[in-house]
Amino acid sequence: MTALAEQEEITERIKIHYLITAYSNQKHLTSLIESLKTRKAQVRFFVHYDKKSATPDKRADGDVVFIDSIPVWWAGWSHQQAIINLSEKSVSEGADWHILLSGSDYPIRSNTDIILELQKGLEVITLRKGFFTDKPKERLEYYHFDGFDRRTKTLKTLFYLTIEHLLKQFHKRRIPLENVYHGTTWWALSQECLSYALKQIREKRELVDFYKHSFCAEESLFHTIIGNSQFRSRARKAWVYQDWDVNPGPGPITMANIRSVREQNQNEFFFARKFSESSRDIVEYINTFRSVSDVPDSNDMLSSPAEVTPLAHRFALGRGFVARRPRE
Numbered sequence: 001m002t003a004l005a006e007q008e009e010i011t012e013r014i015k016i017h018y019l020i021t022a023y024s025n026q027k028h029l030t031s032l033i034e035s036l037k038t039r040k041a042q043v044r045f046f047v048h049y050d051k052k053s054a055t056p057d058k059r060a061d062g063d064v065v066f067i068d069s070i071p072v073w074w075a076g077w078s079h080q081q082a083i084i085n086l087s088e089k090s091v092s093e094g095a096d097w098h099i100l101l102s103g104s105d106y107p108i109r110s111n112t113d114i115i116l117e118l119q120k121g122l123e124v125i126t127l128r129k130g131f132f133t134d135k136p137k138e139r140l141e142y143y144h145f146d147g148f149d150r151r152t153k154t155l156k157t158l159f160y161l162t163i164e165h166l167l168k169q170f171h172k173r174r175i176p177l178e179n180v181y182h183g184t185t186w187w188a189l190s191q192e193c194l195s196y197a198l199k200q201i202r203e204k205r206e207l208v209d210f211y212k213h214s215f216c217a218e219e220s221l222f223h224t225i226i227g228n229s230q231f232r233s234r235a236r237k238a239w240v241y242q243d244w245d246v247n248p249g250p251g252p253i254t255m256a257n258i259r260s261v262r263e264q265n266q267n268e269f270f271f272a273r274k275f276s277e278s279s280r281d282i283v284e285y286i287n288t289f290r291s292v293s294d295v296p297d298s299n300d301m302l303s304s305p306a307e308v309t310p311l312a313h314r315f316a317l318g319r320g321f322v323a324r325r326p327r328e
Helices: 003-011 026-035 077-093 111-118 155-170 191-203 205-211 221-227 230-234 255-263 277-293 310-315
Strands: 015-022 042-049 064-066 097-102 105-107 188-190 271-273
Touching: 015 026, 015 077, 015 111, 026 105, 026 277, 042 077, 077 097, 077 191, 097 191, 105 277, 188 191, 191 205, 191 221, 191 230, 205 221, 221 230, 255 271, 255 277
Parallel strands: 015 042, 015 097, 042 064
Antiparallel strands: 097 188, 105 271
16 A cells, blocks of 8 residues: 555545543553554544643654643543533544543553444533432522532631522522523544534533532533434443442442443443543553454554553453443
8 A cells, every 4th residue: 555545545534633631640541542552543632631730641643633732620520621622622623523531541441442332423521311319409599619628628718618508598590491401521423523512612601600609510511512402313322331320429330340330241431530540451451442342443543552462362352342331
């Protein structure tokens, strides 16, 4: 094959952008990125790294772009803003699919499987209409503030939580939409769908201003926009496995989680979380079956631990796997 013919073949392949929000575990972030590199698709990575965290290693790599960072606070608007910033950058560069992950995620299916799933043309986003025990109405109807760590007991945190509590006694907010949707933060959206969501965010300032004072906006804003659009009819549930059997959840991923995921013969999950620097043994185990389940391609650029080892033959249990459905 000539160089020109090879280039034409590559440009015809599906174009995937991975959008990653991260704040720690720099070594795992590198492993995550390397694991998703493949010549079966045109792949790029757009990373937002929490400004409050240590500066990550930003080695020169045309396929990995670190966008300008902002401080991100758990459950505050800032995380949703970081996701919007990633999405705007990714859409402006153009791709067939935009996949949102956290820096503590890792694929549990091969790159080939991921590509084949995307080629079905479904928007990968959980859309649960209404409110639930784990997604109560108070998340939206009461004021919640950003800019502090609500999981600590500092004076700043106590001050803001006290203000929130007092406001609850006197004011309940009007939800500006009749139909509200919720779901897990993580999604995979087509260029058309994500462009539509961003256009709504730019144009419907009342909706954005409302969500800026909600709790965990990233689990409802995009979902509500897409749930009230024509894209709802072609959505499938999210594909990231999380362990909600621990409190607080989701818990750190364990070897038992992954083995359970593989043994239960379902196929809806393609990623899992939460991994950390101490999850190296689990990552190496996953790499063994990701390698043997992928279509052979000598040009694949997998992370070095993903090379097939004798363990691959012990753990190759087939392509179908996924654990019992966790909370969404």
